[in-house]
Amino acid sequence: MRKWLPLFAACLGTLMLLIDVTIVNVALPDMSADLGTGLSGLQWIVDCYALALAALLLALGSLADRVGAKQVYLAGLALFAIASLICGIADNAPVLVAARIFQGVGGAAMFATTLSLLHATYTGRDRGVAFGTWGAVSGAAAGIGVVLGGVLTDLLSWRWIFFVNLPIAAVTIVLSAMVFPASQRHPGRDVDVPGMLAFTLAAAGVTFGIIRGGEHGWGDGGALLALAAGVAAVVIFAMIESRVAAPMFPLSLLRNRTLGATLLSASGQTFAAFATMPLLSLWLQQQLHMTPLNAGLAMLPMAATAFLVAGLTGRVLHDARPEWTIGAGLIVVGAGSGLLTLIGTGSSWVAMVPGFVVIGAGIGVNAPALVSTGMAAVSPQQGGTAAGAVNTARQLGLALGVAVLGTVFRDVAGDAGRMPLSDFVSGLDAAVTVAAAVGLTLGVAAFALFRRARVDVPAAIPADAVLID
Structure with a gap:
């Protein structure tokens, strides 16, 4: 039974980060009433988490190759837990959005490393069982998220959709530190930081411009500036990726x-x-x-x-x-x-x-x-x-x-x-x-x-x- 503890640790972390993609959906009306935010604020509560995952997944995978998957996974779990606590105690929408961004950073670190950890831990038939189980757990996350979000919001409050991550993260951190072997490092590999920053600016600029344009009108200066910055960042990202030695993509x-x-x-x-x-x-x-x-x-x-x-x-x-x-x-x-x-x-x-x-x-x-x-x-x-x-x-x-x-x-x-x-x-x-x-x-x-x-x-x-x- 002990041999499956690494699989349990990987699935627990993955389930937690993927549930948080959907768990907020059924809590949005309560968040709106409690925090006094409208549709644009609710869009950002959902979007900033997905944007952080999208922007950092490839870059943090490269970082994990350099410093070790286990170290990046543990750091991601710790950051995810701290950000979840801040989400739960947030008293206004901007604080909640900022905390959700850091949740996304932690989630990206976890997402980028779980499969590497399982690959390094298991071999042969056990590896196939491990990846099959991990895939099934990942596939179930969306459904679990909406139901769990409804239960916690109904019985306690929307804040508990974030507080519930704290004991899960604590167990996962302790277990992962104990059961995963030390990860192989490749210190010579570069992390494409300029590419990561340009990609993040592109995604955030376009998304912000769309949301603000819908809220304030398409002639709004802030919306036009954000869209222009996003498009410019796409061009810069393409230039960076075509020139750096180890491109993110x-x-x-x-x-x-x-x-x-x-x-x-x-x-x-x-x-x-x-x-x-x-x-x-x-x-x-x-x-x-x-x-x-x-x-x-x-x-x-x-x-x-x-x-x-x-x-x-x-x-x-x-x-x-x-x-x-x-x-x-x-x-x-x-x-x-x-x-x-x-x-x-x-x-x-x-x-x-x-x-x-x-x-x-x-x-x-x-x-x-x-x-x-x-x-x-x-x-x-x-x-x-x-x-x-x-x-x-x-x-x-x-x-x-x-x-x-x-x-x-x-x-x-x-x-x-x-x-x-x-x-x-x-x-x-x-x-x-x-x-x-x-x-x-x-x-x-x-x-x-x-x-x-x-x-x-x-x-x-x-x-x-x-x-x-």
Whole structure:
């Protein structure tokens, strides 16, 4: 039994960081009332965590190679715990957003290292069991997050969605320090700090500009300045990556049509499937007056369907080409988002179920193939970078999706306070329509790119594939 303690430590940390992607969704109405913040503040509470994960995942993976995965994992756990405490005691939205950013930094450190630790700890058949278990736990995180968030918010308060991390982090830190072997270090490897900073500025600038433009109008100077800075940072990032000796993301990989299609689909999946969750949570609680727990349970069918479909179709689709798993799966996700337009002024939560079931089915087909296909498209030496890039694209798609859909909602309905139900539903309808359009458009584009690439089907999911949503 002792041999599985490292797996338990890795799964515990991973579950904690991934739950925090979704656990805040059902607590948003209570946060809004308690902290006196509107839709833009709520968008940042969700977005800043995903942005930090997206911006730092690749860079912290490089840092872990240099100083040791175990050290980076333990540091990430400690930072995550401290940031969670600050989140829980925050008395205003800016403090909470700042603490969520540091949560994201800690989460990125953990996310970038767990698979390396498992790879170094287990061999042979045990390694396969470890990665399979880790993948199952990761896949279940989204569903656990919405339910756990509802339970804690309902029975205690929204602050406990952060306080609950403290004992979990403490146990994980002690256990990880004891059971993981010392990590191999490669001190000669450089960390692409300029690239990391430019990528972070690009992602944050564009996201801030979209949110502020939706709140203050597209002629607002702050919004225009942020968007300009974001675009400039993209250009600077490209220049840095083309010149540094050890780039965070070699731009030559973008010429790989298969990897490009995979990144496109990864970002489109989270945009189309998950970026509507904050708005749907507000609809369930502010308009339908559901409790946080009941709202969390109402949002569970998507994750449950994804888990079931992935389990039932995994072997059948194992040899399918990526256009039929990744591309077609994203098209199904987009179609499911379109079904959310069935929500009307007289609807109950049941109106979400058809859309959630179809979205979950698309995720169940799409998600298991994303990382394995991306890694199979590049050389073995670049497999880790490809896997990190796919997961970066997922988090970036979520962050941009929340920003864009929140802006679309506000343009149609106004802020998400106590507005008339008809206005809220009109804004929600506009947002899910955009989500559907993104999913369908990027799904068709990915399908076409995979068909043209004629990529070989991966013989097996690589041992260090990251199978999460």
